[in-house]
Amino acid sequence: MGLGFTSFPPLFFLLLVVGCTARPLYPLPSKISNGERQPLQTSRPYNIAHRGSNGEFPEETAAAYLRAIEEGTDFIETDILSSKDGVLICSHDVILDDTTDIANHKEFANRKTTYEVQGVNTTGFFVVDFTLQELKTLRVNQRYKFRDQQYNGKFSIITFEEYISIALDAPRVVGIYPEIKNPVFINQHVKWHDGKKFEDKFVDTLKKYGYHGSYLSKDWLKQPAFIQSFAPTSLVYVSNLTDLPKIFLIDDITTLTEDTKQTYWDITSDAYLDYIKEYVVGIGPWKDTVVPLINNYLQTPTDLVAKAHARDLQVHPYTFRNENIFLHFDFHQDPYQEYNYWFNKIGVDGLFTDFTGSVHLYQEWASPLSKDEGDDDEAKASKLLHQIKSLLSS
DSSP states (O other): OOOOOOOOOOHHHHHHHTSSSSSSSSSOOOOOOOOOOOOOOOSSSEEEEETTTTSOOOOOOOHHHHHHHTTTTTTTEEEEOTTTSSSSSOSSSBTTTBBGGGGGOGGGGGGGGEEEEEEEEEOBEEEESSSSSHHHTTOOOOOOOSSTTTTSSSSSOHHHHHHHHHHHTBBOOOEEEEOOOSSSHHHHHHOTTTTOOOHHHHHHHHHHHTTTTTTTTTTHHSSSOOOSSSSSHHHHHHHHHOOOEEEEEOOOOBOOOTTTOOOOOOOOSHHHHHHHHHTOOOOOEEEHHHHHETTTTEEESSHHHHHHTTTTTTTOOBBBBSSGGSGGGGGOOOHEEEEEEIIIIHHHHHHEEOOOHHHHHHHHHHHHHOOOTTTTTHHHHHHHHHHHHHHHOO
16 A cells, blocks of 8 residues: 555646746645545655656756656655745755756846855855846756756746645645755845744745644644754744744754854764754754765764654655766665665655655555565565556556
């Protein structure tokens, strides 16, 4: 038993037709009624669509999120930044250079500038220097050149509200997993007339669409959401604004946090985990922080997962990608071996992936509910092949 593939092709193909328009695809707030929807699965680790199914479509676009839902994701993940006029948008980078066609817009040529971002002088076209109307004239491109380029230029940047509507309009319950991205930088460059901060606007948007409730509460299960951030002060701040569960993201141990200027080595200490557990329900570590590498070979895992679980904290590592360039040698170019290792040996509670369909297929194949203990090995193998054929044909 599992989620199975839930598809909604009319909506998906509508997206392909109107993707080049600046008009919002979804009514705001959502007015589509789905009646009684299949609930979020909570019996196995979460399949978290990192920026949508961005292994197939340009990241953080409506197409990427729709595809992830179609492929069986539990949560669609996004990064939230702000436009110059204070509208919250979905974008991972504070600059537009790497994932949009900004270079083709000669009318914006004079907008290139240099700002300090997390202690580093960075030059480019910054989202905070463009209004939402201007951002909507841009089109999103695939970040990696070795991925499918056919959808470059077809989809626009979407707002936080449009992203939420995609989840609410799904034919089953799909959670959201938004990140408070670069809050120090955003609060420096964007000012709201009512005096509120970036974090206030972020939570206000979630409240507007009915997101509230502690982890696994009735309200939360109806509209699941995790709030994530690399900035611990932001997570502590929003703890006073909402009871939604929060995830503390952890970077490479040598990296400094943007707000407290601690290293993530300091942040993974017992003392800090004892402190932050009062505000979060889990951590989201870079996977190489959990299992170090030497020459692209896995080394002995750290005790980070054990320390988190001892404090009743979930662990959702990032980012899992199918391409050989990202797979460690131990997995022999097989992403399913990597999923098996992290789910069954490391024991994570969810993971961020660019390929939600692959994770979903692995979990369906590996589900104990799909196996008959009375079968011999040959019969089990035959059943598994039949299941794989059925899933692929669907």
